[in-house]
Amino acid sequence: MLLGKKPAKLMKRIGHLLAILHQYVELIVVPVDQLDATVDAYLAKVAANAPITLRAAKKAVREFQRVAPHIDAEGIQKMVLTCFASDDYQEGKRAFAEKRSPVFKGK
Numbered sequence: 001m002l003l004g005k006k007p008a009k010l011m012k013r014i015g016h017l018l019a020i021l022h023q024y025v026e027l028i029v030v031p032v033d034q035l036d037a038t039v040d041a042y043l044a045k046v047a048a049n050a051p052i053t054l055r056a057a058k059k060a061v062r063e064f065q066r067v068a069p070h071i072d073a074e075g076i077q078k079m080v081l082t083c084f085a086s087d088d089y090q091e092g093k094r095a096f097a098e099k100r101s102p103v104f105k106g107k
Contacts, residue, residue: 006084010053017049017057050088051106056080 030038046054056079063071083089087107095102 010056010080010083013053014057014060017046017054018061048101050083050086050092050102050104052079052083052086052088056083 056076059079060076063073063076066072088102088104091104092102
């Protein structure tokens, strides 16, 4: 199944989120005196993303842990398209154009 331009961009965004999640592993090797600050910074990065996109990323991660052909590709695609139809997506584009941080509402 091929994705269009917008879903492909969202998949790139999900990849970015996965990279952030990868930083979780780095928390394990942080000196104890830096743990709180490191965890706070990590959680702030995750929390700054659109809730709809976070749900889609979590669903994609769970699905890709399955063995093909049991992956719910249609479900993932539906969530990706929902992201692109969301108010949060429009807010993200506006915020990027205006060089400001987005204010996501989960809609």
